[in-house]
């Protein structure tokens with residue numbers, strides 16, 4: 010099975026895999042890199058419109074490298090995992106400064122760029138330059154765990170090490186593009202997490218998970234641990250149809266995006282507004298929001314506070330944004346929802 014895994018996967022990809030995704034049919038490393046970064050932890054259908062819009066604004070590496078932070082974050086807003094956008098931008102600047110604006114071809118030079126791990130570097134090198142290297146993204150892990158019956162949670166070091174060794178051993182001598190795409194396609198289209206379509210799979214007769222009916226157990230689940238709950242209050246300081254935003258520090262949650270000022274959930278919102286330099290006669294409690302991050306759940310209590318605007322210029326890192334201009338702003342998703350609700354009220 011190990012020996013003919015690659016030829017079977019390549020043949021299946023060529024006849025049944027995906028060939029029309031917007032980032033296929035190009036050898037431009039910039040476009041391939043962008044797609045690989047956007048596809049991390051994100052479904053293809055979600056990525057497609059963001060990918061097109063991002064390319065419309067930043068059609069090549071030089072344009073991205075020269076772009077201001079805010080316009081890059083605005084194009085990424087809504088896609089989540091914002092460190093990806095910050096790293097992408099930082100990497101574009103590094104390529105401009107250190108590689109003469111040309112995307113590097115050597116695997117270690119690619120791996121050295123911010124935000125690019127081993128699997129992503131190998132995928133870019135395979136698709137853009139036809140270089141032979143193993144990938145081990147979520148789809149590949151699921152397929153390998155099931156076909157070869159690898160127990161344990163792939164996030165655990167020992168399991169991951171075993172998977173990397175297997176992924177390396179399975180690599181074909183040629184057709185690396187179809188092979189790499191095949192692993193991604195099989196995981197995304199047939200070997201889905203729930204209800205895999207084994208009857209259409211090229212490995213249905215040999216796959217250990219299929220033969221032993223262990224689809225639900227493989228790959229092993231992350232050990233359960235309860236996710237912490239956190240709470241915050243957000244202040245919607247409103248004046249003349251505009252609201253006050255603060256730029257979030259990077260690195261950190263929502264780093265580089267514009268968000269509402271916050272105070273502890275149990276603090277007096279009017280007093281918190283006063284500490285920012287604004288006097289509010291009233292503070293109205295708005296509907297609460299819950300936002301779930303990978304590592305914690307955030308309970309957000311927004312407060313609406315009509316305020317007077319000081320005549321002095323705003324401090325750096327703060328701006329007033331018209332509610333009518335929400336669409337173009339780099340806002341975290343829950344903040345956008347909170348403000349949309351205010352705009353429509």
Ligand code: SF4
Nearest residue numbers: 200207210213216219
């Ligand atoms: S046979 Fe089923 S479980 Fe095994 S790799 Fe194919 S789709 Fe996945």
